[in-house]
Amino acid sequence: MFRTRFSLFAALLVLTATSSAEASSVREQETQSRSPECHNPNALGTSRIMDVGTSGGLDVGLKTYPQTLPLAGKEVVLTFDDGPMPGSTEKVLDALSAECVRATFFVVGRNASEHPSLVRREIAEGHTVGHHSWSHPAKTLRGISEVAAQAEIVRGISAVQEAAGGKPYSDGRPIVPFFRFPGFADTAPLNSWLQARDIAVFGTDLWASDWNPMSAAVELRLVMQRLDHARRGIILFHDTRPQTAEMLPAFLRELKARGYRVVHMVPGSGKSAVGAAPPGWTSETEAILTHVMPRLLKASGPAAKHGM
Template sequence: MRRHRAASRLIGAATALLTGITAANATDCSRKDALGTSRVLAVDAKNYLPVGLKSFPQTLPLADHEVVLTFDDGPRPPNTQKVLAALAQECVRATFFLVGKSSAEFPELVRRIAAEGHTVGHHSWSHPMMSQISFEQARKDIDRGIAADERALNGTSSKTPLTPFFRFPYFDSTPATLDLLQSRGILVFGADLWAADWENMTPEQELKKVIEQLEITKKGIILLHDPQARTAAMMPAFLRYLHDQGYRIVHLVPAAAPAQTRAEGAPH
């Protein structure tokens, strides 16, 4: 109960801090006490096996108190914008795994995610369970989702993503779909922890849940869902918690993007 009340106070204080703040360019950080982006990690499928301990035996080489923020299932107004505003307020960069159907519906929001310095990954076209459909159906859904994301970003459809990052819906991969992505040089992401924000809970309960996970792991790839209103409401308080507890944000980029390999944002 004490932790729940503390989470509620954090939510309220951080939301008040964010009120009236519009999303700023993540490279501009006027707030001296912002969480910031500590370092940039360039990764690719050539040098990394699929990562994320909830699904695979290995994860990213993160130090103690280093976290990677990832978001699935967007873009979806208005909550994706609220998440972006919270990240911009703290000068934090994240990775968004987008559903192609939503990218096709809200291409301007896809471009905003990229313009604010975040990494755009892929999450299929229609969010199916890959093990419940044929390999050919899975391949087509993966390709269509990537093409929709690329079209929203660059105006041209392509099955070869500029950012070769993919996360399976429900983490439901098969040996054949894993081999397919590996053969194309696309790195597959799982996660190390999550707040289960797809469940019916309050923002305060979600904050408590993710904090409990971090108290165990002390680091890792965190999975959240930007279309969820509870997550959008929780984000300012969660980012403040990370700042106050000495966590450092690691931003993922493709290894083929050398211009982005230097640390950006206001360091903690």
């Protein structure tokens, strides 16, 4: 059965626009992401926009790297990986819209090609759409050659840009220069390759473990426990997971009730500031990959569309 998957990661846009149509598309996305209209006076809302500069690259997310975005206490960034996926992605978008919340989607290129209208809806509703490879290989990008991994990244970015009505990607800074490795499985050569293109690499600070089957109620309890412990951070979900789509309205209400504020990240210029990891920090990525990778490989098949 090919449906069960564990997913994790992705990214999006920049300003090497070479045509006026592309430049216009970028301006439109930026304008929309900053437009303040919200018709729900009781909404959680988006508290601020964070311009994330990616010049020379950027590696953030405490699960993998010893630094993260410079968030204040009780600030969160919401990220959703592996979509778009008809059925659940719409519900996620509906929940975000109802609370006037902007998020970042790290999109799988193949899914973007199959469901371009969902990518366009994400952009039209002001979300940031980043990149998460073309096919989300079950072996991760570590399990394939460096050349093949680069091709996965390029093709994935192209697919998203084309789904959004723009041009394919070839080199340099993409329209949205945000990338998340499938399974957070980076490599030093690929990180350098991305840095040379001014593409930021996003890990995450905490996650809902929504690659594991659980009820929406259990997932809500789990992620709130983790958030109340961390007090801030980039949070990873998967918009491909029905349980996450089901949980999201209650999660957003809970954020508001507990005084959390949502920060929306968008591509910026220059280099982004970062916040250092707390003392005693260690990466959790390798241990997670050791445990999850065997399951991913076991679960992979011709219909596999995404992994952790």
